[in-house]
Amino acid sequence: MQAMDIEKVNSMDFGEFVDVFGNVIERCPLIAAAVWSQRPFSNLEDLEKHFFAFIDALPQSGQEGILRCHPDLAGRELQRGTLTAESQREQRSAGLTSLGADERLRLAELNAQYRARFGFPFVLAALLSDPAAVRRELARRLHRPPAQELRTALGEVKKIGHLRLADLLGAHSAGL
Ligand SMILES: NC(=O)N[C@H]1NC(=O)NC1=O
Incomplete structure (x- = not known):
């Protein structure tokens, strides 16, 4: 995909916008579909704000639903080759x-263990990480209070x- 500027983004019709931005939040194209209604965007930061505001406005069940749409890190989907292109790139990195x-x-x-405790998968922005850091974070976050962990996990979704x-x-x- 070629780099694009915000005028190009603002000129996209609904289908094109969802094709391009539908996986900004992993396997949650509904969010891009909702954000499209809020164009025009003044810049990338503004566009991003709309994605994040949608997540923040959801009830807890919806926020947990977003987390559940994420594949495990180094999990079965990676093994089977069924990850989204974005997730594949991040996990490879x-x-x-x-x-x-x-x-x-x-x-x-x-x-x-994490999933059993919290009811959603462990989510971490993998792009700039490495296996030791993933393991360390997973072991550390496993013991946190659920409300705090939900906030941390949503912060990773935003990253x-x-x-x-x-x-x-x-x-x-x-x-x-
Ligand atoms: N479980 C989880 O964190 N998954 C993800 N993290 C990331 O950087 N890409 C993902 O798909």
Whole structure:
């Protein structure tokens, strides 16, 4: 995908907008569909604000639903090759596509414990991470109070969305 400017974004019809931005929030094209109604956007930051405001306005069940749309890190979907293109790229960047069997098993156990405790999968912005950091964060967050953990996990969803938007618009995340 070529970098694009905000005028191009504002000129998109509904179908094109959802094609391009439908996976800014993993497997939640409904959010892009809702954000489209709020154009025009003044810049990338403004566009991003609308995605995040939609998430913040949801009831807790909806926020948990967003988390549940995320594939596990180094999980079954990675093994089967059924990840979205974005998730695949992020997990590869974190070195999660080339784990040894032991490490994969260890992460799968921690992911299962996390899911059993909170009722949603462990979510972390993997793009700038690595296997040791993923394991450390997972072990640390596993013991936190549920309300605090929900907030942290949604913060990670926003980080992922921020990086995906920056990639689509050709901006470097530091400059946002
Ligand atoms: N579970 C989870 O965090 N999944 C994700 N994280 C990320 O960076 N991309 C994902 O799909």
